[in-house]
Structures are given as structure tokens and as C-alpha cells.
Amino acid sequence: MKSHTQYLTFNTASRREYINITTDVERAVSDSGVSEGLILVSAMHITAGVYINDAEDGLIADIDEWADRIAPLGPDYNHHRTGEDNGDAHLKNLLIGSQVVLPITAGKLDFGPWQQVYYAEFDGRRKKRVIVKIIGE
Amino acid sequence: MKSHTQYLTFNTASRREYINITTDVERAVSDSGVSEGLILVSAMHITAGVYINDAEDGLIADIDEWADRIAPLGPDYNHHRTGEDNGDAHLKNLLIGSQVVLPITAGKLDFGPWQQVYYAEFDGRRKKRVIVKIIGE
């Protein structure tokens, strides 16, 4: 069995941002030398997400508006009694999901035609990380 | 380490449909010859879901009504400026989830008494695929 671990680092200019990391994941697959296996791509923070969807700007705007409608920024969350102001980001993380597992077949990311991996920042403007962990042979 | 890859194909008659694929996953486990391992079951499209829940028709109707309340069909999504009409299906995919990872123990799917794996079609009437990827020994 082979394994391979990489950490991606983000420090977004905006509070919320959506970053296509598919190329980074493909590079990790190539670096790993794994031809059949699984990749975990998981946010190491609880106010960010990782999801699979389309690289289309309109859809990204829809995802952002939808997540903020279902888990709105600002309301008086209980969590804010700690001095934090990011209760919404914790809930957006649960709504969108904070990790995906991807298949490697014949040395490549085994994706459908429109699948792309995104990092979703819900409380940025500081350094955050994503782990890419590959196991296989 | 052993690995095994299968693709399930769907072409539903309706826009939205919920299909129990537990038997297909169990067959893949059997075909793989893996006795201890993990199975990734993941939609290869971004307008479909894969989830674990109950094989009960009332509940399936509840899931469909709920998903359409939280991410409604039809509103004027930004994504629709591309000519698409399936913005809701992309959001339903994020709400319900598009993949599950299942345990194999002693050569069998290690499930609780009521767990079943479902394919959730949110924008059907065309050919779509799910990957079943098994690794283990």
C-alpha cells in the first residue's frame, strides 16, 4: 500500500470565497504514484467547506446566496457569546460539507465530465488548510 | 491491497427519482473479493445524490418534498443564464450529498438494520453514472 499526504494553504481576501482546487488534487494524485485508490480532501477548519460541483460563475453565486439564506451571516448565534462572529460559517460548513472522497483509477482522478473540486471559504482573511490524503497501490 | 471499480448507469423516466442501489453495491463487494475495506459510492454528475437512509415510500416522499422546499425547482437561479434550468438540482446535490463511504467487514457490507444506499436523481431523463470504488484486502 502507498500513501501520500499534502496540505493546501489558503488566505482569502474576502470573508467568503470559492476556489477550484481540482488541479491541486490532480497534482497530488500524480505525485503519489498511486494508480488505484482513494483520495480524501478535507478542510482542517470548521468554518470552510470542500465540495464537488460545476466551475460556472452563476452557479457559484447561487451556492453562495443559497448557503447564506439557509445559514445567514449575522444573527445572534449562541456561539457569538464567546466573542466570535462566525456562527453562520460553522453552519454553512455542515450544510455544504467539509470533505469529499475521490476515486483514482488507472493513475487518474476518476471524475465525470462536469465534476470539479472546490474549496469553500466561509470565514476567510486568515490562513487555513486543506489536507489531501491518498491511499492505494 | 485489492481494488475494484464498477460503474452503475441510470436513465430515469422522471426529472426526480430515488433508486435503491444496495443490491448493486453488495454485488460489487462480492465481485471485489475484498473482506476488509472501504467502498466509495459517488455520483459522477453534479445534479444527482447518493445517500444512506430507509427504504420506506413515505420517507422518500418526505425527502423529495423537503429537498424541493429547501432548494426549490424553478426560481431564477444565476446558473440559468447559461441556458440551463437545473440550478435547483445542483443545490439539492449539496444538500443531500453526492457520495457515501461504506465499510466492508468479513466480506460483507457492514450496515445497521435499516441502512440502504440510494441514488437520488435530481435532473434525470438522460444517461448518468455512479462509480463504486472498493479498496481493501
Place this chain on the structure above:
Amino acid sequence: MKSHTQYLTFNTASRREYINITTDVERAVSDSGVSEGLILVSAMHITAGVYINDAEDGLIADIDEWADRIAPLGPDYNHHRTGEDNGDAHLKNLLIGSQVVLPITAGKLDFGPWQQVYYAEFDGRRKKRVIVKIIGE
């Protein structure tokens, strides 16, 4: 390849409860002898969740209130025609997620500074299980 399987058992006093199981997962990693690998932590029931988030009581109250706003207890779900009263718990399971996959690096759970694994009971007061399945080397 090594594998390791453990089952955690819960029987909560309340209908809904949120239990930090990070220590249990860390013990499973240690028991497994795996230094590089993946851990699946998955509810074996369809009315419970497993998620990664913060060990902060205010946030846990926010998660509970939010899940009950998005998938409310009580309404007349179709599922209740079977005699059940837990339609909300099935939907909360889909909203919050019922499983996570965690990385093991250098023999330890490879987590960010605030990540904790929680068992979320949405329909308790009876015995329920979570599977912890580790594969790696």
C-alpha cells in the same frame, strides 16, 4: 494493509444529544497500529449523524436549533403513516451528514486545531451504534 473495526454504542437520555467522540476515535487509531491511512466514522442508524465541528456549547445549541428549523420535529411527515414519529430525524441525518472520513498521519488523527468528531443523536432513548473502520499500513 492493516484494518481495524470498532463499534461505539450510545443510549442517550434525551431525544436529541451531541456527544464528542474524538477520544474514542483516537483510541481506535492507537489500537489499529496504523500509521498512514483513513478512518471511516459512520452512524449505523438513519436517524443520527456524525460530523466534525467545534466543542463549544453555544455552537452545539446553534446546530440543534438550526437543524430543527430546517427539518422541524413534529410536522405531519408521510413517514409517520407507518406509525413512526421521527421523520424530522431522518431529514436531520441528511442535513448534518451521517459519516466522516478522517486522515491518519504518522500514527495520529491528522486534525486541524479546532476539529472534533461528534455523534449527533436525533432520535435517542434507545441503543444505537457507530462503526469506526480503519484501513492503512
